[in-house]
Amino acid sequence: MRISSLTGLRGVAAVSVLLYHIPHNPAFAAFAMPIFSRAYLAVDLFFILSGFVISLGYHERVMGRPGWASYVDFLINRMARVWPLHLIVTLVFMGRILLNVSGNQAIDLDAPNVVSNLLMVQSWGWGTEPIAGNSWSVSTEVAAYLLYPLIALIAFSRWAWVQGIAAVALLAMVAASGLGSSGPLDVNDSDTVLTLLRCLAGFSLGVLAYRVADRRWCRALIDRPGGFAAVCALIGVALWLPGKVDLLVVCLMPALVLSCYYDGPAARAAMSNPVSFHLGLISYSIYLWHPLVRDVVARVMTMAHGRGITGMDGLFVVAMLVATWLLCWASYALVELRGHRLVKWLQRRAQRRLDVREATI
Structure with missing residues (x-):
């Protein structure tokens, strides 16, 4: 679903991280944008979104029919989604380090790093x-999938408030x-x-948000005219406040996810338009x-400067x-989608072999 x-929303978060990271390379330091100075918190939004969306798609399958088979099927589905692109990007980055393509070789390609x-x-x-x-964030999400x-189980129990x-x-x-x-977070x-x-922690907040999504009090609070705009305004004010307000911003993010889930006119205009939706589809590739x-x-720009080509940094x-x-559009089509299909095909093939083996015993 x-x-x-x-x-x-996932696309907007991915682009926010991209714009936040641009000035992290000293060559682009002049292009720092204060509005994205706290966009590292978009990663926490990813965690919350992940907990919510996974619950939306898999809660009944995993928790409605608890057992080893449903759990393994869930994990295979999640790994089919994230592992193929992660593998390709990791191999490319290994080549980057070996060839020193970007002029920055900071990670040892020893056995623990490569295997992990x-x-x-x-x-x-x-x-x-x-x-x-x-x-790093994809790796931590794998732990969330396992757990x-x-x-x-806790989120849908009487102990949800403790969680x-x-x-x-x-x-x-x-x-x-x-x-x-x-920043602090x-x-x-x-x-x-x-x-x-x-x-x-963020993943758990997303699962909890899914639990209350269809509660009457939650809909009355958020799913109303101006609800999406109000949530966005609150987050904007929190981001604008001076000091260490990261925790406040993240605590408001489940409300943003819920307002997009309710899919009101304002949320659709901002997040369902062709640009945002397209960026959401390729957001994982954008992020990596x-x-x-x-x-x-x-x-390349630094080399151009060395040859006297200046005044074109904006074009770069x-x-x-x-x-x-x-690149990310191609990556989505050629790696993410095809990688997912390949893993699922391998799963079906293995299941058929298992069924044949059991039938002959």
């Missing part, structure tokens, strides 16, 4: 590093750790379990590929955005 406003990245467990707190930098039955308090408390602990790079270090806890495109274009930024879009 796909709700277009939720897909568009191929298995998507690189950011679970034992010190291995993500080869493709943004893949989904437990998270959902909500615990999730907020975990985010508060992450924010208070002092490990955030651009911007914790993604490889040698701390707080990175993983950041994901699990854009640092490589940025760094390659930055190196535009070229980077267009190249990112084209």
Whole structure:
């Protein structure tokens, strides 16, 4: 089940992360945009969205028919969605490091790093590093997938309120750790379990949001004329406030997800339009590929400066955005969709072999 406003919201979040990351390369430092200075929180929105959307699509399948078969099928479906692109991006980034394509070779390609990245467990707190930098969050989401039955079991029990308090408390602990790079919640270090806890907390909030989505009081509060605009305004004000307000912003995000789920006219206009929806479809590719495109274009621009070609930096930024879009569109069609089909085909083939074997016993 796909709700277009939720897909568009994912696209807006991915582009926000892209624009936030542009000035992280010193060559593009002049293109920092204050409005995106806290867009690292879009990653927390991804975690919340993931918990909500996975519950929307899989809760009945996993929790309605609990058992090993439904759990394995759920995990295979999730890995079919995320692993093929993660594998290709990781291999490309390994080539980038070996060939020093972008002029930045910061990660050792030793056995622990390579194996943990191929298995998507690189950011679970034992010190291995993500080869493709943004893949740290995808790695932590894999842990959330593994724990989904437990998270959902608590979220749909009388102890849901405890889970909500615990999730907020975990985010508060992450924010208070002092490990955030651009802000209190911007914790993604490889040698701390707080990175993983950041994901699990956000994911849990998303599952809890799904639990209350169809409650009468929740709809009365959010699914009303002006509800989407009011939620966006509250988040905008929270982002504008000075000081350490990351936790407040993240606590408002479940309401944004719910307002998109209700799919009112304003949410559809902002998130279901062709541009937002298209960006949502390719958002996973945008999220993983854009640092490589940025760094390659930055190196080309630096080489151009060395040859006396100046005054065209803005054009290089535009070229980077267009190249990112084209690459990610192709990546979605050729890697994400085909990779998903391949994994599902392998699953069906393995199941047929198992059925034949059982029939002959």
